[in-house]
Amino acid sequence: MTLDETIQNIQPVDRECWKRAQARLDRLTKPVGSLGRLEELATCYVAMTGEERPKLPRAAIFTFAADHGVAIEGVSAYPSAVTAQMVLNFLRGGAAVNVLASHVGAEVRVVDIGVAHEFGTVPGLIARKVAQGTKNFLAEPAMSRDEAERALTVGVELGAHAAQEGIGLIGTGDMGIGNTTPSSAITAAMTGEPVASVTGRGTGIDEAGYARKVSVIEQALAFHRPDPRDPLDVLSKVGGFEIAGLAGLILGSAANRIPVVLDGFISGAAALVAAGLQPLCREYMLASHRSVERGHGAVLDWLGLTPLLDLDLRLGEGTGACLGIGLVQASLKILTQMATFDEAGVSERSV
Amino acid sequence: MTLDETIQNIQPVDRECWKRAQARLDRLTKPVGSLGRLEELATCYVAMTGEERPKLPRAAIFTFAADHGVAIEGVSAYPSAVTAQMVLNFLRGGAAVNVLASHVGAEVRVVDIGVAHEFGTVPGLIARKVAQGTKNFLAEPAMSRDEAERALTVGVELGAHAAQEGIGLIGTGDMGIGNTTPSSAITAAMTGEPVASVTGRGTGIDEAGYARKVSVIEQALAFHRPDPRDPLDVLSKVGGFEIAGLAGLILGSAANRIPVVLDGFISGAAALVAAGLQPLCREYMLASHRSVERGHGAVLDWLGLTPLLDLDLRLGEGTGACLGIGLVQASLKILTQMATFDEAGVSERSV
Numbered sequence: 001m002t003l004d005e006t007i008q009n010i011q012p013v014d015r016e017c018w019k020r021a022q023a024r025l026d027r028l029t030k031p032v033g034s035l036g037r038l039e040e041l042a043t044c045y046v047a048m049t050g051e052e053r054p055k056l057p058r059a060a061i062f063t064f065a066a067d068h069g070v071a072i073e074g075v076s077a078y079p080s081a082v083t084a085q086m087v088l089n090f091l092r093g094g095a096a097v098n099v100l101a102s103h104v105g106a107e108v109r110v111v112d113i114g115v116a117h118e119f120g121t122v123p124g125l126i127a128r129k130v131a132q133g134t135k136n137f138l139a140e141p142a143m144s145r146d147e148a149e150r151a152l153t154v155g156v157e158l159g160a161h162a163a164q165e166g167i168g169l170i171g172t173g174d175m176g177i178g179n180t181t182p183s184s185a186i187t188a189a190m191t192g193e194p195v196a197s198v199t200g201r202g203t204g205i206d207e208a209g210y211a212r213k214v215s216v217i218e219q220a221l222a223f224h225r226p227d228p229r230d231p232l233d234v235l236s237k238v239g240g241f242e243i244a245g246l247a248g249l250i251l252g253s254a255a256n257r258i259p260v261v262l263d264g265f266i267s268g269a270a271a272l273v274a275a276g277l278q279p280l281c282r283e284y285m286l287a288s289h290r291s292v293e294r295g296h297g298a299v300l301d302w303l304g305l306t307p308l309l310d311l312d313l314r315l316g317e318g319t320g321a322c323l324g325i326g327l328v329q330a331s332l333k334i335l336t337q338m339a340t341f342d343e344a345g346v347s348e349r350s351v
Numbered sequence: 352m353t354l355d356e357t358i359q360n361i362q363p364v365d366r367e368c369w370k371r372a373q374a375r376l377d378r379l380t381k382p383v384g385s386l387g388r389l390e391e392l393a394t395c396y397v398a399m400t401g402e403e404r405p406k407l408p409r410a411a412i413f414t415f416a417a418d419h420g421v422a423i424e425g426v427s428a429y430p431s432a433v434t435a436q437m438v439l440n441f442l443r444g445g446a447a448v449n450v451l452a453s454h455v456g457a458e459v460r461v462v463d464i465g466v467a468h469e470f471g472t473v474p475g476l477i478a479r480k481v482a483q484g485t486k487n488f489l490a491e492p493a494m495s496r497d498e499a500e501r502a503l504t505v506g507v508e509l510g511a512h513a514a515q516e517g518i519g520l521i522g523t524g525d526m527g528i529g530n531t532t533p534s535s536a537i538t539a540a541m542t543g544e545p546v547a548s549v550t551g552r553g554t555g556i557d558e559a560g561y562a563r564k565v566s567v568i569e570q571a572l573a574f575h576r577p578d579p580r581d582p583l584d585v586l587s588k589v590g591g592f593e594i595a596g597l598a599g600l601i602l603g604s605a606a607n608r609i610p611v612v613l614d615g616f617i618s619g620a621a622a623l624v625a626a627g628l629q630p631l632c633r634e635y636m637l638a639s640h641r642s643v644e645r646g647h648g649a650v651l652d653w654l655g656l657t658p659l660l661d662l663d664l665r666l667g668e669g670t671g672a673c674l675g676i677g678l679v680q681a682s683l684k685i686l687t688q689m690a691t692f693d694e695a696g697v698s699e700r701s702v
Contacts, residue, residue: 029440030447031428031554035670036643036663077382077700085697089380094690096381102688103681203382204700292387310661311678312387319386326677327662330454337453339445346436349428349555 001255003149003248006156007278009255018047021335028338029346037308041286041331048259048284049168054332057168059106059325061318062158062249063090063097064174066114066241067133069142070220071178075213077203080133080177084117086317087175091124096315097173100322104329106171108318113154114176114241128154130241134182137220141237142182143244148236151244152251159252170253170260171288171325172267173318174242177203180293183269185217185238187295189226190272191302198295200265200314231276239273246270251277254284261328263321264291264313268299275303288324289313352606354500354599357507358629360606369398372686379689380697388659392637392682399610399635400519405683408519410457410676412669413509413600414441414448415525417465417592418484420493421571422529426564428554431484431528435468437668438526442475447666448524451673455680457522459669464505465527465592479505481592485533488571492588493533494595499587502595503602510603521604521611522639522676523618524669525593528554531644534620536568536589538646540577541623542653549646551616551665582627590624597621602628605635612679614672615642615664619650626654639675640664 001009021043026032033039046052065087071080089095090110093102101108111126112119116133119125130151134142143151162170180202187198195217201210217238224237235244247270253260254274262271262285275282287305290296292314300307308327313320341348352360372394377383384390397403416438422431440446441461444453452459462477463470467484470476481502485493494502513521531553538549546568552561568589575588586595598621604611605625613622613636626633638656641647643665651658659678664671692699 028447029437029445030666034554034664034666035447036665038662038664079698082698085695086380089690089695089697092690092695094380094695096379096386096685096689099684099688100681103684203385308662311389311659313385313389314387315381315385323678323681326681327674330451330674330677333450333454334447337450338447339440339443344436344440344443344445346440347430347433 001160003153003156006251006255010278010280012280013047013283014050015047017050017052018043020052021046025335027340029341029344035334038331038334041328042335045259045328045332049257053336056329056332058166059169060162060167061097061101061106061108061171061173061321062111063108063318064111064113064242064245066176067116068176068178068182068240069134069136070138070181070216072136073138073212073216074209075181075216076178077205078177080116083175083177084115087112087115091122095317096319097317097322100319104322104326106322106325111245113151113245134240137238138216142239143236145232145236148232148244151241152248155245155248156252159249160256163256163258168258169325169328170258171318171321172246172249172260172263173321174246174266174316176240176242179240179242179266181213181217182238182240182243183266184295185220186234186269186272187299188217188221189234189238190228190276191298193298198298200294231273235273243270247273250274251281254281259286260284261286261288261321261324263288263318264316265293265296266316268296271303272299286324289320352511354504354507357602357606361629361631363631364398364634365401366398368401368403369394371403372397376686378691380692380695386685389682389685392679393686395637396610396679396683400608404687407680407683409517410520411460411513411518412448412452412457412522412524412672413460413462414669415462415464415593415596417527418467419527419529419533419591420485420487421489421532421567423487424489424563424567425560426532426567427529428556429528431467434526434528435466438463438466442473446668447670448668448673451670455673455677457673457676462596464502464596485591488589489567493590494587496583496587499583499590499595502592503599506596506599507603510600511607514607514609519609520676520679521609522669522672523597523600523611523614524672525597525617525667527591527593530591530593530617532564532568533589533591533594534617535646536571537585537620537623538650539568539572540585540589541579541627542649544649549649551645582624586624594621598624601625602632605632610637611635612637612639612672612675614639614669615667616644616647617667619647622654623650637675640671
């Protein structure tokens, strides 16, 4: 399926399924609504998938890795070499996302979609490199429009392939030194918020670095004038390959009725792009957490999502998505494993 | 160990262990501090237990059940018979706490500390009944001072016994139709907040029921004048047996250096009593979530705790504590399973 076909194939979620799931939750041995957002999660999952009594889904985190030409402007606290080093760390299982994915029984799939390093053949790595990193978008577009489409298509295909494999729950993740800079640029371009209000300190730059980062983004937006009605234009001018891949993954998952648990700010920027291409894909998104990174709040507001967790995370990789998946699993177990009032012989409310 | 000895035995947590755990977290392959409250959880656990590289602890939820004489005043949406019915539901594994405890690999221990029902011999039930429910505290003290001490001691002993068994993480839980009423009364008495500002709708009473509930609590406090400097006085006059048991469990856990994951409002009221008896026990508390129930915020503020989750829960039983335990486990895996920068060959920050 092409990118365009995928975008056309996304349907609204099933509101009748939603109602039947809520009706079941209301018969379980607990006061109506007393499990709050866990109940909401279960009904959302059911509406997205159309499965009324879902089994626990096989879950996978897709961590897209890419480098950023703009990193040369000194917008990150870490050198670009760390992107490739962390990819190898993911594949050896030593990173935070590995630990948290294992905690919730999810696989981690690591996608090289644009790392500025030749890995050669590395077991476990999904090699879908579009280019060796983006160009420095302070001086030229981050990528061509064709590259943006190819990177989106990588994500779309991985989502479709996951569906064929029987994966029923997808978490988004990212690795890319410098990638809060394109994410803030995309957020400013898509939401119209001022750059400074959607730009944070990423992995932890100092005051001078932060001022530089804001200035770089402001200059790039003034120079490229990306069109928010054309998300491919935004992506190609000030985006990143992992962000494009994640946007494609979100679209591919939604087209296959797979709920997508969004990680933090980078995933949120990707979700802005995906929702710009097809607003209906928002109905398949669950926001795992509110990142410390300034700008994530604007993203969540624009998407109309309320995050499940607020744990001062700012790591990315898919770490927050893992914790969100744990809550989705808990919600599905509530829906399917609890006794009803009838089954348990428990009296219902008296007033 | 008696109640008094237990109270005397509680020591401050180990701040040197805390520092060493933080130093290790700072060497792991992630930006310093980027896992936010997960890092905080891991360091707290280490400081509480004194274990620098902890194994995943065996976890148990203690769900204390009791009835409340004051329920006769029409302060709950459910009949008192539901307390005993839910105890049987817990023992059969059909309740929300069973599902969520199983989700995080924790046991559920159900304690009859004051249910107004003779269960006879029921496999799995921890039979430690102090009385068949409290008296109606609108008319007389909920329990005698001796009964309050006995109920506290039940909890203390269960905490000590858990330590002997090798349980390393305890979650609190409650079941008792009407028990938000004594919890609000205790909260008002201990914190000095106005009754209306710490009284909510519990399982879901209507407007008239809510007005009655506030009035009952106000009358009871005016009549009994419980002394906040004497938590046993508060407990005996306007408390409940499950609340007393939970307060004892918190003290018993703290004396044995077992971290206690608090559930919602009822557990919070118990924590106020425990902290009133020995302020140091607060150092062993982790607040799992912020309950919808009005009054919980005041409890958390008074205890100086910031909840991990805010998922609009208001069920009790220990359901929120289960989810909190899942996060503690995640935090310990981060501390002990991630690679360091050295191990992974990843470059450290450049600026």
